[in-house]
Amino acid sequence: MAEPRNGNVKTLGIKVPDGLHAQFALVAQLDNISLGDAALRAVELYVNTKKAEPDFAARAASALEEIEREAAARRGAIQGLFGDEAPAAEPAEQTTSRRQGGAAK
Structure with missing residues (x-):
């Protein structure tokens, strides 16, 4: 463990x-x-x-692809707001705060 x-x-x-x-x-x-x-x-x-499980890796890969699609769409939306002057991405920091409005799955 x-x-x-x-x-x-x-x-x-x-x-x-x-x-x-x-x-x-x-x-x-x-x-x-x-x-x-x-x-x-x-x-x-x-x-x-x-x-x-035999299909687990494929399901995980599919979930990862969906995350990448959503990230690309958000990136495009931000670039659309700011054009070439889009703010630079900073590394994400881990947080101990809880999400509001729902439980983790």
Whole structure:
């Protein structure tokens, strides 16, 4: 299990049905680990399972292409506003602020 470095972590809150929570807590207790560690292991297992699916790489490539198309459209819109005097892009900084109006997927 990879350890977070320099505090670069996100908090994830989920709602779990009572019965499943009781089972989850019992399994974690029997493995002598915290619920947080058990949840992290579950997330890692989910990600690794999805990455192993035959069509996952193609779906990820498709999502990346869509991101690039949207970025190009936004870039064009900004250039349309400013012409040749478009402001130079600065490197994005990581932020700890949360998005307003929605939960992460």
